[in-house]
Amino acid sequence: xxxxDIAQITDSGIAKLIDNYFEVIWAQDLALFxxxxxxxxxxxxxxxxxxxxRPYAIYRDVVAGRVAPAxxxxxxxxxxxxxxxxxxxxxxxxxxxxxxxxxLMQDYLNLVYLDGQWxxxxxxxxxxxxxxx
Numbered sequence: 001x002x003x004x005d006i007a008q009i010t011d012s013g014i015a016k017l018i019d020n021y022f023e024v025i026w027a028q029d030l031a032l033f034x035x036x037x038x039x040x041x042x043x044x045x046x047x048x049x050x051x052x053x054r055p056y057a058i059y060r061d062v063v064a065g066r067v068a069p070a071x072x073x074x075x076x077x078x079x080x081x082x083x084x085x086x087x088x089x090x091x092x093x094x095x096x097x098x099x100x101x102x103x104l105m106q107d108y109l110n111l112v113y114l115d116g117q118w119x120x121x122x123x124x125x126x127x128x129x130x131x132x133x
Contacts, residue, residue: 005081014084014092014111017118021109022079025098028068033060038112038119045125069100076131082106089113097128104129 009015017036024033043054054062069075079098086092090113097106110122
């Protein structure tokens with residue numbers, strides 16, 4: 001089945017990366033995590049008014065140490081692409097929305113094309129509401 005939200009992404013490599021990103025977040029597949037997040041990537045948030053900065057290794061440990069949304073009772077997978085902007089052949093920005101752990105999240109994913117593939121280099125995220133359904 002073709003997802004219309006991912007179909008708006010005109011670069012097939014970016015479309016695959018985003019599809020893999022959604023799977024990483026849902027199933028917390030660490031082998032796939034290593035194919036999605038560049039080893040120098042960083043996660044940012046300012047939940048509660050303080051800046052949270054998580055480099056790749058710290059974020060990977062967090063993901064490895066928690067129960068996957070797919071394995072958490074009551075979680076419903078609901079992810080979508082809200083915005084896509086490819087600035088150049090090597091730089092893009094994708095805004096996505098997903099549900100996990102009772103929250104509705106939105107992420108800005110900064111993508112860079114390096115070493116023959118697309119990578120998430122920076123992720124800025126925010127909880128924007130409560131999960132539905």
